[in-house]
Amino acid sequence: MPTHIEDVRSFLEEKSVKYLFDAEKEVFIISFAPNVILVRLEENGEFLQFRTLNFYQYRDGKYKEGILQLLCEVNYQRKLVKFGYDKEDGEINACVDIPIEDSNFTSTQFFRSMAALLEALDETRTRVTFLLETGKDPGARPSKLSDRSLENDASTHPSIDSLIKEIMDSSEQENEGNEDQEEDEK
Numbered sequence: 001m002p003t004h005i006e007d008v009r010s011f012l013e014e015k016s017v018k019y020l021f022d023a024e025k026e027v028f029i030i031s032f033a034p035n036v037i038l039v040r041l042e043e044n045g046e047f048l049q050f051r052t053l054n055f056y057q058y059r060d061g062k063y064k065e066g067i068l069q070l071l072c073e074v075n076y077q078r079k080l081v082k083f084g085y086d087k088e089d090g091e092i093n094a095c096v097d098i099p100i101e102d103s104n105f106t107s108t109q110f111f112r113s114m115a116a117l118l119e120a121l122d123e124t125r126t127r128v129t130f131l132l133e134t135g136k137d138p139g140a141r142p143s144k145l146s147d148r149s150l151e152n153d154a155s156t157h158p159s160i161d162s163l164i165k166e167i168m169d170s171s172e173q174e175n176e177g178n179e180d181q182e183e184d185e186k
Contacts, residue, residue, distance in 0.1 A: 002045030050096040059090030081120035
């Protein structure tokens with residue numbers, strides 16, 4: 001069953017996420033400063049994409065190879081999020097592509113995808129910035145967004161923290177419900 005624009009709108013409104021909607025391009029624009037995320041349904045609602053807008057720009061310079069290696073490493077380590085590099089203009093972007101096809105896409109899946117993207121952006125921005133400042137990649141470190149001990153840190157955006165916590169809590173509850181249902185069916 002395809003997903004519709006109204007489904008995405010209801011997911012966002014259900015969690016009070018502020019957004020802009022470009023009706024001409026049929027894209028939702030969501031800002032979690034400094035990140036801007038585009039959410040677009042394609043293929044008649046059978047494909048959903050989260051994509052960054054202006055995540056990072058690095059056309060040419062002495063750290064280009066290091067940045068590309070860093071992006072390859074992040075892609076290798078991440079499940080959902082993939083980073084890309086446009087050699088024409090140096091744009092670095094990230095996306096989550098979800099083939100919906102004939103399944104029901106849920107709010108939990110939507111926000112898990114968004115949380116994964118935000119966490120990857122936070123980690124990768126920190127690593128790229130450090131690489132440009134020092135010439136060295138600090139390597140993978142837990143993102144501020146995934147470290148529960150930093151929830152009250154002023155440098156983390158409170159709405160992102162609460163969103164991720166809510167997403168993770170609802171995912172755990174949904175998984176427990178599925179396990180109970182499987183046991184009942186036996």
